[in-house]
Structures are given as structure tokens and as C-alpha cells.
Amino acid sequence: MTTRSTELLRVAHARPGVTRADAARLLGVGTGAATEIVSRLAQLSLIAEQPAAPSGTRGRPTTILVPHPAGPxxxxxxxxxxxxxxxxxxxxxxxxxxxxxxxxxxxxxxxxxxxxxxxxxxxxxxxxxxxxxxxxxxxxxxxxxxxxxxxxxxxxxxxxxxxxxxxxxxxxxxxxxATAESHRGAAVGATVALHLRIEGGLGGAVVDHGRSLLGARGAAGEFGHMPFGDPAIACPCGARGCWGTAVDGTALARLLNTPTPPDPVTYARRVIATAGRAELEAVRIVAAALGRGIAGLVNGLDPDLVTLGGIGVDLLTTVPEEIDKAYRAGLMPVHRAAPPPILPATLADDxxxxxxxxxxxxxxxxxxx
Ligand SMILES: [Zn+2]
The missing domain is CATH 3.30.420.40 (ATPase, nucleotide binding domain)
Structure with missing residues (x-):
């Protein structure tokens, strides 16, 4: 009973506005059992029911499951x-x-x-x-x-x-x-999804069948510290040539001969939005470094798709052809005919x-x- 109650809560959480009838089907229980579970959850102030809009199909009217007004x-x-x-x-x-x-x-x-x-x-x-x-x-x-x-x-x-x-x-x-994108965003249903996010530096995650690879110490996904960058550049992590230093606001500042900005995200967005020739050239170089690195990760991980968050979305919107060119040039033949798409994360900054x-x-x- 308790396991089923938890399962029903999971369904109500994953599918807001799910009907009681659909929840019963997803749980593989009969309508009587579903009614019993829902009334127990209502007594615990966890779930409430509202009348569902008429579906036009035969059968008794159902209700939709909503959060209880006094719920957790x-x-x-x-x-x-x-x-x-x-x-x-x-x-x-x-x-x-x-x-x-x-x-x-x-x-x-x-x-x-x-x-x-x-x-x-x-x-x-x-x-x-x-x-x-x-x-x-x-x-x-x-x-x-x-x-x-x-x-x-x-x-x-x-x-x-x-x-x-x-x-x-x-x-x-x-x-x-990456977790959110696999639950409610562009990567729902993907077998293997790669998410990359550029803020100050670059991070990411591989989600394999809905589970993020966390690593033995919780430190997996630090793709920004793979040596896809310029070995002459020192990263704040202490290593040299980290990819993150080639694709974020600090990379743009370096290319534009400006001091390292204290607010690399705001700075990068401002540079990307500026239409000047020098800015655009710097943005193109950064976009190419991004595309090339993504190709390396696609070769290594074989994902269904790649989602980009943070500044990655701005780059993908502004210079998609630059990212794509470098991406395709770096792919192995097995991926070249149908490269996994590079998409903006649906949830964006959220x-x-x-x-x-x-x-x-x-x-x-x-x-x-
Ligand atoms: Zn580093």
C-alpha cells in the first residue's frame, strides 16, 4: 500500500493534472484500488481531486489529481x-x-x-x-x-x-x-543525453536512461576541465588548457584584450549581443571551440542528443553555423551522416x-x- 501511494505521488508529480483513471492505468491497478489510494493520500493532505473536463468518451467521469492546498x-x-x-x-x-x-x-x-x-x-x-x-x-x-x-x-x-x-x-x-532537462525538457525519453552548460567555465552531465552519472566523488561531468583548450592558458582549477577557459566570458575577454570580467556571464551575454566586428570574431572563435569539444564528447559518449544551457544558448542562437561547422568537422564517420542534434535546453536558465x-x-x- 505504501509503495503504491508513493508511486501515485510520483505520477501526480511527474504529470501535473493527470486524471485518476490515467494514474490507475500507469500504476497498473484497478479503479477501485486507485480510489482507495487517492482517498488515503487526501486524508494525509497530500493530494486533492478536482472534476476533470468531460472527455467525450464513454465511462464514468474521472477527476484530476492536484496538490493538496495544505500539502507539503x-x-x-x-x-x-x-x-x-x-x-x-x-x-x-x-x-x-x-x-x-x-x-x-x-x-x-x-x-x-x-x-x-x-x-x-x-x-x-x-x-x-x-x-x-x-x-x-x-x-x-x-x-x-x-x-x-x-x-x-x-x-x-x-x-x-x-x-x-x-x-x-x-x-x-x-x-x-541535465536532470531537469531529462524530466521536463528537451531530453525526455532520450536513451543517453549529454547536457552542457556554460556560465563561468563549462559543466555538464551525461544522463543514461534517466540517471545522471555522478562519479565516485560526485565530481563527474566536469567536461570544462578536459584539455580541449589552449595549453598556454591556466584554468582557475590549477590545470592548463581546460576547455572551459576557451568557451566562456573569460575567453571572450582574452580575445578582446579586456581584463577578466568579475561577472563572466553578464559580460559574455553583452559581447554576444554586440554586433561589432571584433566582438563577432571573438564569438566565432569561441563557438568553434565549443563545437569542436562537443564533437569530442559525442565521439566518446554516443548520446542521442546534446542540450546546451547558459551562454551555450546565446552562442547557438547567434552563431549556429560556426558551432555546426566545427562540430561536424570533429565527428567520427559513424556520427557524421546523422549527427546527434545540438539543441537549446528547454528550461534555459531555470x-x-x-x-x-x-x-x-x-x-x-x-x-x-
Ligand atoms: Zn580547469
Missing amino acids: LVLACAITHEAWRVDVVELGGAILASSSGRHASAAWAEVVAAVTVAVQRFQQTYGGRLRAMGVSVPGTVSPSLRLTASNLDWHDADLTALWPGPVLAAGNDATLA GPIAGAAEEAWSRLLPELA
């Missing part, structure tokens, strides 16, 4: 190189409230303080309904929830400081964006925070029913 909520928190945001997310993924601010590469303690104020305000509004938090961060997360973000000079930062409750999930922004919400829900759901 999760907090999704995204910390980027320049800003933070906290969302209150209900079952099904809808955002009820949001709070955000900028931190401009501040010390970790300042970011924790700002997020804590936002969380406390939400606790005043939603009280005990807030049951879990998922956190997206621009670095690697250890199994004990310690963050290292070398680009921001944050080392061994304690993520448990962000949420006092027992259910806390945290992950790398690109990994979570990918990491949507993935953080998904992670929080997947931890919380088994504890509810």
Missing part, C-alpha cells in the same frame, strides 16, 4: 556565479513564490546569510509545509554536502548551513540542469533550479506516504 512544499535554491534564488515549489513543479538577489562573487558566508533571510521569510508564510530543500551550486558537491567552487574561491563550503531541516539534496548546477526542485521532491516523496 519544497524549497529549490540556485546559487550561480552572480546571484541566488529560492523558489517555493509544490507537487507537480509549479512555483508558488520566489525570492532572489545578486551577490557578485561575494564570500560564501554572505550568500548563506542572504539565502537564510529568504528561507526564514518563507517559513513564516508556509510554516511546516516546507519539508525539504534542493540546492544547485556552481561547483562540485561531496557526498557530505561540501561545496568546492574554484572559480569563486569557495572551498569546502558547508551546504547544510542553507537549510535546517532533515531533507536536503544538493548538486552541481549543470548536473541538475534548468538548475528546476533540477534542484526535482531532487528535493525525489528525496521527499518516499517519506510522505
Whole structure:
């Protein structure tokens, strides 16, 4: 019974507005059993029912399953190189409230303080309904929830400081964006999906049959530190020739002979949007470095498709032919006839925070029913 209840909650979460009849079919249970499970979940204030629009087909009218108005909520928190945001997310993924601010590469303690104020305000509004938090961060997360973000000079930062409750999930922004893209975005149904995200540097994840490859230490997917870049360039990670240094805002600044920008994302977007000749030439060089690296990863991983997030979307919109040319030139013959498509991530900049919400829900759901 409990397993089935959890399964039904999973279905209601994955398919907002699913009818009770369809949920029963997806669970492989009869309508009587489904009615019983739903009424139990309603008693627990987890699910509510609303009349479904008439379907025009035969059979008794069904209901749609919606989040209970007094039901559990999760907090999704995204910390980027320049800003933070906290969302209150209900079952099904809808955002009820949001709070955000900028931190401009501040010390970790300042970011924790700002997020804590936002969380406390939400606790005043939603009280005990807030049951879990998922956190997206621009670095690697250890199994004990310690963050290292070398680009921001944050080392061994304690993520448990962000949420006092027992259910806390945290992950790398690109990994979570990949998770979200596979749950609700362009990669739904893919066998192997590769997601790449350019912010300050480049991160990514391989999602194999719906599961992100995390690595033994939670540090997998750091494709930006593969040596596809210029060996003369030192990366903030300490290695040389990292791919990330060839495709982000710091790469554009180097090509344009400008000092390293403190806000590489905003800077890169400004350069990409500028139509000047020098800017466009720099953007083309960066786009080619991106396409060439993607070819290397496609040769190595054989994905169905590649989704791009962050600055990758801006590059794909502005100079798609430059990316495509370098991509095709680097592909092995087996991929050349029908190259896996390179697509903008559907969830765009919301990918990491949507993935953080998904992670929080997947931890919380088994504890509810
Ligand atoms: Zn590096």
C-alpha cells in the first residue's frame, strides 16, 4: 500500500493534472484500488481531486489529481556565479513564490546569510509545509554536502548551513540542469543525453536512461576541465588548457584584450549581443571551440542528443553555423551522416533550479506516504 501511494505521488508529480483513471492505468491497478489510494493520500493532505473536463468518451467521469492546498512544499535554491534564488515549489513543479538577489562573487558566508533571510521569510508564510530543500551550486558537491567552487574561491563550503531541516539534496548546477532537462525538457525519453552548460567555465552531465552519472566523488561531468583548450592558458582549477577557459566570458575577454570580467556571464551575454566586428570574431572563435569539444564528447559518449544551457544558448542562437561547422568537422564517420542534434535546453536558465526542485521532491516523496 505504501509503495503504491508513493508511486501515485510520483505520477501526480511527474504529470501535473493527470486524471485518476490515467494514474490507475500507469500504476497498473484497478479503479477501485486507485480510489482507495487517492482517498488515503487526501486524508494525509497530500493530494486533492478536482472534476476533470468531460472527455467525450464513454465511462464514468474521472477527476484530476492536484496538490493538496495544505500539502507539503519544497524549497529549490540556485546559487550561480552572480546571484541566488529560492523558489517555493509544490507537487507537480509549479512555483508558488520566489525570492532572489545578486551577490557578485561575494564570500560564501554572505550568500548563506542572504539565502537564510529568504528561507526564514518563507517559513513564516508556509510554516511546516516546507519539508525539504534542493540546492544547485556552481561547483562540485561531496557526498557530505561540501561545496568546492574554484572559480569563486569557495572551498569546502558547508551546504547544510542553507537549510535546517532533515531533507536536503544538493548538486552541481549543470548536473541538475541535465536532470531537469531529462524530466521536463528537451531530453525526455532520450536513451543517453549529454547536457552542457556554460556560465563561468563549462559543466555538464551525461544522463543514461534517466540517471545522471555522478562519479565516485560526485565530481563527474566536469567536461570544462578536459584539455580541449589552449595549453598556454591556466584554468582557475590549477590545470592548463581546460576547455572551459576557451568557451566562456573569460575567453571572450582574452580575445578582446579586456581584463577578466568579475561577472563572466553578464559580460559574455553583452559581447554576444554586440554586433561589432571584433566582438563577432571573438564569438566565432569561441563557438568553434565549443563545437569542436562537443564533437569530442559525442565521439566518446554516443548520446542521442546534446542540450546546451547558459551562454551555450546565446552562442547557438547567434552563431549556429560556426558551432555546426566545427562540430561536424570533429565527428567520427559513424556520427557524421546523422549527427546527434545540438539543441537549446528547454528550461534555459531555470534548468538548475528546476533540477534542484526535482531532487528535493525525489528525496521527499518516499517519506510522505
Ligand atoms: Zn580547469
